[in-house]
Amino acid sequence: MTWKIKIKDIISEKISKIEGDYVTEFIELHTGTYKVIDNRFHVKISIVYTNDTIVVGGFVKGKIERPCDRCLEMGILELEGTIEAIYDLKNEPNFKDSEIENLKNVIYYKGEEIDLEERIIEALVVSAPDVFVCKKDCKGLCPYCGENLNLHPNHQCKAMEEALIDPRFEKLLHLKEKLNNN
Template identity: 45%
Template sequence: MAKIHELIVDLNSFEFKKTIDVVLDPDFTEEIKLTSAAETHIELYKDKDSIIVTGSVKTILEENCARCLKEVSIPIEGTIEATYVLQDSVVFEEDRTSADLDNVLRLEGDLLDLSERVIEAIIVEVPQKVLCKRDCAGLCPYCGANLNDEQNHSCQKREEIQDEWHKAISDLREKLKS
């Protein structure tokens, strides 16, 4: 398997088009927890003042369920898209940064590191709320038991620990009753 350094491209190493097919180790990044290699395909096209980058990445990552905290494997098929432009060809004003332009980034120097584009393509495919199953019951709010494993769970620890906000609401509710 390849290492991340294979995603650093010398722009002088090709004239018009370059293709990169690389299988990256699951531990190529510390930002996300991958459980399989990242199959990456990238194509670079040189234009007069820019480099257009397209491609794809396939992998499997691991996240925790938002309700029960069980580890969930998520298959990812991400799209890599970016345009790198020479600093002089596009005006990057102080109040309109490159982030305001869709995937348009400054091209500085002769080396182009595409690792951030690969990581970005993976991250944007992760669902905002990961669930182990659609009807995940979550954890018991009193004892923390996984309610998926104990469907008839009846918690003996019914005493709720309240923070200051919930305590104030509870006190207000009691005052309104009396």
Template identity: 50%
Template sequence: MWKISVKELINEKRKIIEDIYAIDEIELHTGTYKVVNGGFKVKLVLTYADNKILLGGYARGYVERPCDRCLKISEMYIDGIVEAVYTFEKKITHKTEELKDLSNEILITDDIIDLEERIIEGIVSSAPDVFVCSEDCKGLCPYCGADLNEEPDHKCDKMEEKIDPRFEILLKIKHTQEG
């Protein structure tokens, strides 16, 4: 499904692919996560022009991931952008020019283009580094680990125990101001 014949694409000039990229889990830069809802909805447009194949599209879906604040498993939405330029001729660049040229062209060396690598690349590069289950997630108590979403009025007894003696004066000032 995700392998495209180069010859057919050159003859057709343009091809649109819409399908589900069905995988059980995906490895992101923050860990390996379960893919939910059947996979990622993918739409790709391939166009042959100027002796190059241009690829553009998206891969959208959900993975189960723990919230970085409260550690509850939640669904994280990923809206991956899939882009690539495939070329038939390798550009000759000198070492001094390599850093200036960010065209990221992929040399076609076979009669088949495997789009799965580009789909995964789009998903991984679009996944956020930090994920919270909701914008107003309060997280966990840093002293005892209580979920502050479930206990909004939580007062931790262990807070007093872990005060650095050098900061005791600040705690006294705080209590004086609170009344």
């Protein structure tokens, strides 16, 4: 499916809807490049033309395979992004006297067609979290040897035992060991 739409078609139809799958094997997000589950994201977009302005709104959703930031095991992350854009076909941007607070989310556009793929990718990138955890109670990795604590919750390693212990907390450590043995 092509995500390019002709401006003249939008102007003549006034209102249109597009629904389909954005097909891609991988997606590049701000945290890395990831495999897309089923090689697709489902997309629904509404397009409205009024007063030399095209308003685009909709959503995109799908799943990617991403390593957990705590345990590094592969997990599935569901992405749901909102597509929003306003294309101003008449005006030119004037940034000379405007302040950052006054800028609107408007794309000043000249051309014969609009590529909605850019808006789809933008929605996915914005919806992706900076940190992904495979499950709420993910225990992560042992900070001394790297053992996955989800697979071995009672893990004790030699490196952990040999780690330098702050002498101010040594008595508390002995108390903890004593309580664990009871």
